[in-house]
Amino acid sequence: MIQPLLSTKGVSKCFGGLKAVDGVDFDVFPGEILGILGPNGAGKTVLFNLISGIYQPTAGKVYFHNDRIDGLPPHLVARKGIGRTFQIVRPFATLTVLQNLLVARGITRYGHLSKVWGSWGSQSEIKAAMEVLEKVGLTELAHRKAGLLPLGNLRRLEIARALVVGHTLLLLDESFSGLRHEEILHLEALIQKIRGDGRTVILIEHNMRVAMGLCERIVVLDHGQKIAEGPPSIIQQNEQVIEAYLGRKGITYAA
Amino acid sequence: MSSYVITIGTIIVIQAIAVCGLNVIVGYAGQISLGHAAFFGIGAYSAAILTTKAGFSFWTALPLVIGMSGFIGLLLGLPSIRVREDFLAITTIGINFIVEAVFRYVQFFGGALGIGGIPRIVLFGIKLKGITFFLLCLGFLIVVLFICWWFTRSWASLACYAIREEETAASTMGISPVRFKLLAFVIGTAMAGLGGSLYAHYMQFISAGDFSFPVSVAFLSMLVLGGMGTLWGPVVGTLILGVLPEVFRPLVDYRIFFYTLLLLLMIRFQPGGILGEGSVVRRILAPILKGGRA
Numbered sequence A: 001m002i003q004p005l006l007s008t009k010g011v012s013k014c015f016g017g018l019k020a021v022d023g024v025d026f027d028v029f030p031g032e033i034l035g036i037l038g039p040n041g042a043g044k045t046v047l048f049n050l051i052s053g054i055y056q057p058t059a060g061k062v063y064f065h066n067d068r069i070d071g072l073p074p075h076l077v078a079r080k081g082i083g084r085t086f087q088i089v090r091p092f093a094t095l096t097v098l099q100n101l102l103v104a105r106g107i108t109r110y111g112h113l114s115k116v117w118g119s120w121g122s123q124s125e126i127k128a129a130m131e132v133l134e135k136v137g138l139t140e141l142a143h144r145k146a147g148l149l150p151l152g153n154l155r156r157l158e159i160a161r162a163l164v165v166g167h168t169l170l171l172l173d174e175s176f177s178g179l180r181h182e183e184i185l186h187l188e189a190l191i192q193k194i195r196g197d198g199r200t201v202i203l204i205e206h207n208m209r210v211a212m213g214l215c216e217r218i219v220v221l222d223h224g225q226k227i228a229e230g231p232p233s234i235i236q237q238n239e240q241v242i243e244a245y246l247g248r249k250g251i252t253y254a255a
Numbered sequence B: 001m002s003s004y005v006i007t008i009g010t011i012i013v014i015q016a017i018a019v020c021g022l023n024v025i026v027g028y029a030g031q032i033s034l035g036h037a038a039f040f041g042i043g044a045y046s047a048a049i050l051t052t053k054a055g056f057s058f059w060t061a062l063p064l065v066i067g068m069s070g071f072i073g074l075l076l077g078l079p080s081i082r083v084r085e086d087f088l089a090i091t092t093i094g095i096n097f098i099v100e101a102v103f104r105y106v107q108f109f110g111g112a113l114g115i116g117g118i119p120r121i122v123l124f125g126i127k128l129k130g131i132t133f134f135l136l137c138l139g140f141l142i143v144v145l146f147i148c149w150w151f152t153r154s155w156a157s158l159a160c161y162a163i164r165e166e167e168t169a170a171s172t173m174g175i176s177p178v179r180f181k182l183l184a185f186v187i188g189t190a191m192a193g194l195g196g197s198l199y200a201h202y203m204q205f206i207s208a209g210d211f212s213f214p215v216s217v218a219f220l221s222m223l224v225l226g227g228m229g230t231l232w233g234p235v236v237g238t239l240i241l242g243v244l245p246e247v248f249r250p251l252v253d254y255r256i257f258f259y260t261l262l263l264l265l266m267i268r269f270q271p272g273g274i275l276g277e278g279s280v281v282r283r284i285l286a287p288i289l290k291g292g293r294a
């Protein structure tokens, strides 16, 4: 049997009385694209925060390469090879787009104090960063201050920062939202390519079509609980999913 | 140059060194500190004690003084930096009051009388005073500015900026917020220590009141006025706030009131300071600078 790259065992997070994530188990296998679906407030982002160490789980465990990573602070989780993007974009606003990527590149400098002190603008670092900017289509904006970019570009910047280091696992939180149609197609192709490089991707997606098209497997959350798991074709026909996802979505739209 | 001008100039240069240190903490790493005078004081007192009681010269004491200030900065920074941002302001104010109280009430530090008889600095067999002492301080300021400039070119400064802008995002990129905040704290407090040492040898007599909370407010006003996070902001801010009270004598009595008011006004209306991006001064100067280059 193939060993999962990442697995959660009964992972939960409470905020006061609210169970934002409630006993979720799931596995991600190397080289796969796993989708996480669910209505607004289902606990998807909180689940990512539990994996990346921003929140500590109230209960349960998270394993990466068979090591427990729950309880580690975010920077140590990152150094194990997990990168992520944020649904609510978090650019380093006063830095340029290129510098934003060089910050993320810093992970290659740890353990070498001299490198931490070394110039941030070394040729090889800039070259690596520019290659990634090229991939996400931000080359022209490399020297623009990140705080001045429109949302679509900030989403690409989020992805670029996650890509610029050779992370084994990428967590993408609604990277497609707010993008135009052709941008979505471009990003889909990019994610396929990332997977082609042997990396593993977990993506939270609201757009059903995108999720169904990209993911081999989908995990559906509702009220913090996993209500379904399986390939897109099965998920699409799952009664509970249709009710939870589509039913509630109708209400949110009406509100 | 008259000795009056040299006196004002020397104090300004010494303060600028401390404010450069504050800039590393507040400007580069985005950690508010309202207790910087404490570290200025720790530098001054360690220099005073080492030279009056332990037989050190300014030069042999200097590495110890700088190391001591940075080390105490590390110790006090460790718990402070883990608290939330708004608590950090209060914690650093607390540090300032505690350090001042230790100077004032512990006999080892001279108690209420302070420490006198601090020797002048000797360089190449010459006792420095007046213009020569001023030049020595200027030399140290240049070294400090050079370190700041060098720091801003290093990756470590990018990490500090990233933490300042978006701590959570930075941490998910492998940057340890605590480590880099502490790094900035240590560099900043060590610079304050250097300034404090020069201050002690210049005044030759120091007492706890020289390092009280209002001095911290003054340092922060100078930094905010000049421009947080810019290389020359600390120098410009210190220069302006050092010269103004001399030109407008009535200001002297209301110095602290004026500094505090200025601090609040700047943060409200011009948070980038004089040299900051998008500042009024920059906008006025931009066409001139561009014209000059063309």
Ligand SMILES: Nc1ncnc2c1ncn2[C@@H]1O[C@H](COP(=O)(O)OP(=O)(O)O)[C@@H](O)[C@H]1O
Pocket: A015, A018, A020, A038, A039, A040, A041, A042, A043, A044, A045, A046, A047
């Ligand atoms: N830091 C927090 N404190 C309190 N409640 C939170 C916090 N973060 C998320 N929640 C709540 O947890 C639930 C799940 O949120 P989230 O994971 O962001 O949903 P989504 O599935 O849309 O990403 C929501 O009800 C949200 O209000």
Ligand SMILES: [Mg+2]
Pocket: A044, A045, A046, A087
């Ligand atoms: Mg979300």
